[in-house]
Amino acid sequence: MTLYLAFMMKSFRKHLAYRSEVWLRIVIGVIWVGIQVAIWDALIGSGEVDGISLRNMITYAILNTVISLSLMDRTLSEVDQKIRSGDISVELIKPFNYMLTVFADQLGRSLFIATFTVVPTVAVTALLFGFQLPASVGHFLAFGCAMGLALAISFATSCMIVMFAFYFLATFHFQWAMGALKTLFAGSLVPFWFYPSQLRAVAELLPFQFLGFFPAATWMGELPDSDIVRQLLLGLGWAVALLGFCAWLWSRITWRLVVQGG
Amino acid sequence: MPVSIFWHFVRLRLRERLEYRGAFLIGLVSQGLGYAADFTVMWILVHRFGSLGGWNWEEIAFLYSLNLMSYAIGAAFTYSPMTELETMVQRGTFDGVLIRPLNPYASLTAQMFNVGYLGHILIALGILVWSVNQLAIDWTMGRVVFLLAAIAGASLIQAAILTLLGAWSISLVRAQYLFGFAGSLRSFVTYPITIYATAIQVTLTVIVPFAFVNFYPAAVLLGKKGQVFPGWVGWLTPLVGVGAFLLAYRVWMRGIDRYQGAGG
Amino acid sequence: MAVIELDALTREFRQPRRFDGPLGAIRTLLTREYTTRVAIDAMSFNIEPGESVAYLGPNGAGKSTTIKMLTGILVPSRGMARVLGNAPHEHRRENAKRIGVVFGQRSQLWWDLPLRESFDLHRRIYQISPERFRENLAFCESVLHMDAFLGTPVRQLSLGQRMRGELAMALLHDPEILFLDEPTIGLDVLAKDRIREALRTVNRERGATIMLTTHDLKDIEEVCERILIVNLGKLVYDGKIAELRAMLGNQRRIVIEFRHDPGTIGIEGGTLVEDRGLRKTFAFDRGNIPPLELLGRLPADLPVADIAFQEPDIEEVIRRLYRSMEADRPDQEEIDTWTRGRVVTQ
Numbered sequence: 001m002t003l004y005l006a007f008m009m010k011s012f013r014k015h016l017a018y019r020s021e022v023w024l025r026i027v028i029g030v031i032w033v034g035i036q037v038a039i040w041d042a043l044i045g046s047g048e049v050d051g052i053s054l055r056n057m058i059t060y061a062i063l064n065t066v067i068s069l070s071l072m073d074r075t076l077s078e079v080d081q082k083i084r085s086g087d088i089s090v091e092l093i094k095p096f097n098y099m100l101t102v103f104a105d106q107l108g109r110s111l112f113i114a115t116f117t118v119v120p121t122v123a124v125t126a127l128l129f130g131f132q133l134p135a136s137v138g139h140f141l142a143f144g145c146a147m148g149l150a151l152a153i154s155f156a157t158s159c160m161i162v163m164f165a166f167y168f169l170a171t172f173h174f175q176w177a178m179g180a181l182k183t184l185f186a187g188s189l190v191p192f193w194f195y196p197s198q199l200r201a202v203a204e205l206l207p208f209q210f211l212g213f214f215p216a217a218t219w220m221g222e223l224p225d226s227d228i229v230r231q232l233l234l235g236l237g238w239a240v241a242l243l244g245f246c247a248w249l250w251s252r253i254t255w256r257l258v259v260q261g262g
Numbered sequence: 263m264p265v266s267i268f269w270h271f272v273r274l275r276l277r278e279r280l281e282y283r284g285a286f287l288i289g290l291v292s293q294g295l296g297y298a299a300d301f302t303v304m305w306i307l308v309h310r311f312g313s314l315g316g317w318n319w320e321e322i323a324f325l326y327s328l329n330l331m332s333y334a335i336g337a338a339f340t341y342s343p344m345t346e347l348e349t350m351v352q353r354g355t356f357d358g359v360l361i362r363p364l365n366p367y368a369s370l371t372a373q374m375f376n377v378g379y380l381g382h383i384l385i386a387l388g389i390l391v392w393s394v395n396q397l398a399i400d401w402t403m404g405r406v407v408f409l410l411a412a413i414a415g416a417s418l419i420q421a422a423i424l425t426l427l428g429a430w431s432i433s434l435v436r437a438q439y440l441f442g443f444a445g446s447l448r449s450f451v452t453y454p455i456t457i458y459a460t461a462i463q464v465t466l467t468v469i470v471p472f473a474f475v476n477f478y479p480a481a482v483l484l485g486k487k488g489q490v491f492p493g494w495v496g497w498l499t500p501l502v503g504v505g506a507f508l509l510a511y512r513v514w515m516r517g518i519d520r521y522q523g524a525g526g
Numbered sequence: 527m528a529v530i531e532l533d534a535l536t537r538e539f540r541q542p543r544r545f546d547g548p549l550g551a552i553r554t555l556l557t558r559e560y561t562t563r564v565a566i567d568a569m570s571f572n573i574e575p576g577e578s579v580a581y582l583g584p585n586g587a588g589k590s591t592t593i594k595m596l597t598g599i600l601v602p603s604r605g606m607a608r609v610l611g612n613a614p615h616e617h618r619r620e621n622a623k624r625i626g627v628v629f630g631q632r633s634q635l636w637w638d639l640p641l642r643e644s645f646d647l648h649r650r651i652y653q654i655s656p657e658r659f660r661e662n663l664a665f666c667e668s669v670l671h672m673d674a675f676l677g678t679p680v681r682q683l684s685l686g687q688r689m690r691g692e693l694a695m696a697l698l699h700d701p702e703i704l705f706l707d708e709p710t711i712g713l714d715v716l717a718k719d720r721i722r723e724a725l726r727t728v729n730r731e732r733g734a735t736i737m738l739t740t741h742d743l744k745d746i747e748e749v750c751e752r753i754l755i756v757n758l759g760k761l762v763y764d765g766k767i768a769e770l771r772a773m774l775g776n777q778r779r780i781v782i783e784f785r786h787d788p789g790t791i792g793i794e795g796g797t798l799v800e801d802r803g804l805r806k807t808f809a810f811d812r813g814n815i816p817p818l819e820l821l822g823r824l825p826a827d828l829p830v831a832d833i834a835f836q837e838p839d840i841e842e843v844i845r846r847l848y849r850s851m852e853a854d855r856p857d858q859e860e861i862d863t864w865t866r867g868r869v870v871t872q
Contacts, residue, residue, distance in 0.1 A: 028443045035450050035462065042457035043311050173285070173292040180292075180299035190303055194310045267650050274647065278638040281679070358634045360599045362651055363622035522615065523537070523601035 003096055004104040011108025022116050029065055029121035030128070036061035036189070037129050050193050056220065057191075059132040062125045063216035064188045066118040067147070071154040071211060072106040073182075080162045080171050089257050099159070099250055106155060135221025142228050146215035149235040153207050156242035163249045181206075187213030193222075204231070207238035267364075271372035279377045290381040297385050301326070304452065315457035320396040321484060322453070327390035328476035329451055332413055334382035336420030342374040344428025345441055351432055351521065366518055367425075367511060399483055408497070412479035415503025419475055422503075422510035423448075429510070429517035448472050456489040463490040474502045527611070529703055529735050530573035530596060534605035537566040537591055537759075565591045567759040568605060575702070578729045578736040580750035580767075584848055588759040589739040593705050596737070597627055610702065623652055626696030626734075630708030634692060635680045641691045642676045645698060652699040659698065666694035669724045686717025693724060703735045704728065710742050722748040743841045755847065763847065770840055778810045780820065783832040794823050807836070 040057040043049070079102055082088040091098040125131065134140035161174040168174075182188075185208035192200045192213050203209055214231055217223050223231075279286055304326065308319050317325070347370075350356040359370050399405065427440050451472045455463050466473040467490070474496075481488055482496030540560045566588045573579055583589050594600035596609050598618035607614055612621055635644045649659045667673050670690040675683060683691065689709060696704060706725075710718045726749055728734045738750060746753060746767065753770070755763035779799070787803045800807035810820060817835065824830065 024439055024443070028439065028446070031443075032446055035446075035458070038458040038462055039450075039453065041459075042315060043307075049311075168285075168288075173288050176289075176292040176296040180295040183296075183299040184302055190307050195306055196309070199306070270647060270650055274636060274639060274643060277643075278636065281638045354629070354632050357594065357599050358629070358632060360618070361597060361622060361627045361634070363619040364651060365619075522599060523603070 004100055007101045007104035008108040008111070011105040012112050015109055015112040025069070025113075025117045026120045026124070029069060029117060030124050033058075033061050033065050033121070033125045033129065036065070052191070052193055052222075055130060055132065056222070058129045059220055060191055060216050062122060062129070062131055063219055064212045065125075066121055067150065067212055067215055068188055069117055069121075070110050070113045070147075070151075072103075072110060072151055073154040073158050073211075079159075080165050083162065083166045083253070086257075088253075092254055092257065099247070102159075103155060107151070110151060132220060134219050139218055139221050139228075142232065143215055143219045145232055146210060146218050146235065149210045149232070149239050150215055152239040153210050153235070153242060156239070156246050157207075159246045160242070160249065163246065163253060166253050182208050182211060185209060186211040187216075191217070205234070207235070207242065210235045210238070268368065268372045272375050272377075275373075275375045276377050286378075289378055290384075293381045294385060297330070297382075300452075301389075315454045317454045317486070320393050321480070321486075323389055324393040324397060324484075325454065325476045325480055326452060327386050327393060328413065328416060328480060329448070330382060331386035331390060332416030332475050333420045333448070334379040334386060335413075335417035336422075337382075337424060338376050338379040339371045340421045340424040340428070341379075342376045343370040344424045344431070345438070346374070347428045348431040348438075356521075360518075360522070367514060397484065405483060409479070409483065411500040412482075412496070415500035416475040416479070418503030418507040419471055420448075422506035423470065423472075425507070425510040425514050429514040432517050432521050444470075448475075451476055454486075456487075460490050467491055467495075471502055471506060474499045527575075528572040528608075529575045529610055530737070531608040532572070532592075532606070533570050534568040535566055535570070535592075535595065535602050535607050536564070536568055536604040537588075537595060537600065538603045539563045539565055565759050566595070566602075569756070569759070569761050570605075571754060571761060571764055573735060573737065575735055576729070576733045577752055578725070578750045579738070580746040580753045581737055581739045581756065582746070582753060582844065583756040587756045589756060590707060591759075592756070593627075593707055593737070593739065597625065597705055598622070623699065624701060625703045625705065626699070626701030628689075628692050628696045628704070628706045628709050630689070630706070630711045633680070633688065634695065635688065637681050638679055640677045640679055641672075641683075641694075644680070644691070645676075645695060648695050648698055654699050658700070662698045662700065663694075666697055666724075669727050670694055670720055684717075686713050686720075689713060689717065689721060690724075693721060697728060700732070701734060703737065706736070706738045706740075708740055709738070710740065710745055718742070718744070725749045743844060747840060755844075757848075767840070770843060778817075778820075779807055779836040780810070781805065781807045781834045781836050782824075782828075782830055783834075785829040785831045788828055791825075791828070793820075796820075796823075804831075 037058050040054055040061070044052070044054045044057060046054065079088075082091065088098075122131065134143060157178055161171050161178055164174050165171040185203045185206050187195075187203065187209060188211070192203055192209070195203065203213070209231070214223075214235070218228055301323075304322065305319070308314055308322060314322060347356070350359075359366050359373070362369055423444055424441075427444055430440060431438070447466070447470055450458075450462075451466060455466055455473050455477050458466075463473070467478075478488070478491075478493070478496035479499050480486070480496070481493035485493075487493050488495065540562055569592065581589055581592065591600065595602055595607055596614055598609075598614035598616075598621060601615045609621055610624055614621055635641065636647070645663065648654075649656075654662070667676075670693065672687075672690055672694060675687050678687075680688060680691065693706075693709065704725075710721055713721070722745060725736060725738070729736050729749070736749065738745065740746065750767060752766050753763065754761060780796070782805070784804050784806070790801075791806075792798070793808055796808040796810045798806060799809045821833070
């Protein structure tokens with residue numbers, strides 16, 4: 001366990017070493033929020049639509065922006081390269097679970113982003129545009145759980161993409177497809193409240209909602225408690241299923257590498 | 263560099279791509295899915311709110327198609343080289359480009375021309391044709407020529423911005439994030455810029471002229487009014503394109519000079 | 527007139543200063559301090575047309591940096607370089623048509639297409655006339671034995687085949703100077719032979735000047751006449767291979783394999799250069815003692831199992847030179863012994 005912790009801290013320190021990126025990310029995050037605020041101001045203005053005010057949407061935009069930044073959905077290009085070049089076999093010789101180290105590495109990155117990008121971005125945007133605190137302590141805790149699910153699910157989906165590369169040679173296409181699903185069903189830009197009812201019903205069954213809409217809506221207390229609990233359980237189910245699928249795929253790949261020689 | 267050599271590079275890239283025929287087709291499908299998702303989210307927003315800043319659904323689709331088409335054309339030349347420039351420099355592969363008796367910009371863009379954007383162009387063309395059919399534009403010869411010139415200018419703007427990012431990626435470490443930033447800026451001309459605050463409109467018009475990629479030419483053709491700037495600046499799109507590209511090209515060449523240690 | 531001239535050529539690199547320790551990472555983020563690293567330090571030498579020169583040095587000595595400056599990729603910080611009479615960076619494209627460059631570790635070929643496509647593109651870029659192209663292609667095919675795989679996609683070629691392709695491509699436009707950066711690295715023996723043979727032919731039959739960086743000393747022995755050694759950005763040796771060999775020719779070695787370790791022993795007129803218990807190596811100055819007499823000097827009661835005479839090769843010289851250069855206080859005497867005072871003083 002300490003080994004993986006070490007990987008995580010190493011990743012954290014590695015990200016610390018890059019100079020310009022930190023400032024840039026904060027600036028970009030703030031601008032991104034500002035742009036969304038402009039859109040919602042034009043659309044909602046001073047009134048309310050479906051019970052949602054501009055203030056609500058500002059908080060929603062801020063939350064989604066920082067959530068998106070902290071997800072583990074950067075396609076793990078290192079892993080991808082290793083699989084394609086066959087170097088992955090070298091990792092299998094080492095006395096630890098490679099995938100867990102990758103997870104730890106990504107977690108280190110997320111921790112870094114949370115500390116150095118999320119906090120300053122929220123601080124700045126709160127000052128500029130206003131920001132609503134969590135609806136209650138319970139909601140905050142639920143938000144925490146939701147974020148855990150978000151990390152797990154984003155990790156699982158990007159792993160899947162990378163592992164498909166092993167069979168299909170190109171991550172590019174799966175990235176696009178996954179990106180399409182995320183665009184439509186994560187609700188990062190447009191919250192589910194504005195979706196046509198049938199589309200919303202579908203979106204609430206899929207795992208992508210945990211990558212944006214669900215954590216944000218939970219924080220804001222815009223969902224009834226029963227819904228929150230139910231969706232958290234659904235999310236847990238998805239996380240387990242997706243991670244399990246990944247683990248299975250990984251075992252197939254390692255088997256193929258070890259037995260067949262890639 | 264003579265056009266014939268450039269064209270030869272493109273032909274070679276096409277042949278390379280066709281070596282992986284299956285992947286090419288899957289690529290088209292997955293790209294199509296990606297754009298369908300984008301399009302759907304837009305549709306959801308406009309559907310829910312009626313019109314957006316006075317623009318209806320077909321008009322917004324028209325905006326979207328212009329943005330996509332110009333991006334596909336510009337990026338076909340510049341996306342691969344500019345995003346990979348940093349890696350090429352680190353690995354020393356970029357030296358191979360400098361060894362040749364060719365202009366490095368032309369050589370690099372030709373060598374890394376991305377045939378994959380063909381799919382994007384087809385999709386954009388489809389949306390363009392559809393939206394134009396729905397809209398009541400009086401298509402005189404002048405207007406048709408303008409549309410083509412505007413698309414050319416828009417493509418130059420898109421190429422210019424990618425080129426600038428490529429130039430900066432050599433000086434800054436891990437500037438990959440800048441590309442994402444430009445992408446998000448760009449995605450906001452998906453909507454008519456008149457809905458944004460003045461500062462944003464100014465930025466998108468004067469600083470990073472993405473608004474000339476679709477909004478201003480469309481405003482001209484659809485007879486829409488601009489807000490901070492008058493709609494007729496749309497006629498300047500081709501000029502803006504050429505100007506932006508020349509500027510970006512200069513900065514890029516200067517960046518290469520600096521990589522080579524000349525000029526500090 | 528020399529085709530390559532360097533005069534006090536200097537190249538420095540500036541890097542942001544890195545701090546150590548836990549807070550070091552944050553300080554590195556915020557610092558505005560820079561450190562300067564001198565990669566090439568006032569280097570001077572000339573190369574005449576038709577010479578074949580080996581450019582040698584430990585890793586990090588500045589070999590690649592020199593080549594980059596000579597090919598116009600990198601600009602000198604101070605001093606002057608002239609290639610074919612021109613400053614390489616200012617006349618990059620002009621010179622590019624008259625020089626060929628082969629990077630051992632970076633490919634310039636098109637990965638997914640057959641070799642001949644890369645060659646064809648090369649023909650267009652360098653504006654080679656069709657007849658000249660055909661001639662040169664035929665020359666390369668015969669000298670490098672390439673006919674079999676011209677039509678194979680480059681990604682399917684073995685490393686040896688690929689390197690031959692790279693070399694061929696660099697020769698297609700009749701370069702007056704060939705720069706090669708570790709061209710035989712990772713190749714099998716046969717492939718190395720072929721490359722070396724091709725380089726010899728190009729140098730002797732076509733008069734191309736060759737500048738070759740390599741770690742393989744056989745490359746040097748087979749291809750080059752002159753050797754330049756660089757260390758820490760400075761030139762430390764400039765001389766002919768023939769001289770090195772002549773010098774070595776005066777050294778003779780005997781390797782004795784004992785049945786059991788006789789302990790420390792000495793032989794009159796010889797120096798113990800290597801002692802591995804059962805296996806000891808002695809060096810003698812050849813000129814003085816005939817071999818039979820050498821053997822005669824061995825005490826008859828030594829438990830000798832086997833004896834071999836050994837010719838020292840250039841590798842030995844280089845190794846000693848490198849080792850001396852590495853030492854904190856370089857043993858100038860040692861260096862002098864091996865280079866007979868041909869060290870370039872700075």
